[in-house]
Amino acid sequence: MKKLVSNIRYYFERNGFYVSSRLADRLGMRVKSVRLFFIYVSFATLGVGFAIYLTLAFWLKLKDLIYTKRTSVFDL
Template sequence: MKWIDSLRHYFEKHGFAVSSRFADKLGISVSNVRLFFIYISFVTLGFSFGIYLTLAFLLRLKDMIYTKRNSVFDL
């Protein structure tokens, strides 16, 4: 059971914050978004996990492209 806890801790720490960013954008609870991904993954047999990873990749790519600069000298 120790490896399950370490695996859970790893995914909680490095989960790309997709669920929290969507919850902030939609104005709903993070736990509701996570439950949605869990339930939809059972219904679609893992297809939503692929969507989740795609969204995480796109959000990270967006963050790399659109960085907020404070001044002109940050170029």
């Protein structure tokens, strides 16, 4: 079992982690630039999703404050 896990790990290290290097070679760029680009894009997309979440939460809270149903005149 340990040998199987080791073989799978070796396969992914050999083939899967070579993506940045191959892409950089194909584009004629440095590997460091490609890796930094992926890091910045991942932070940017995480930030955009979080900002959308906060905006929707704010709108829902605002909607609840404005459109509350009152049962009588004395609830004002």
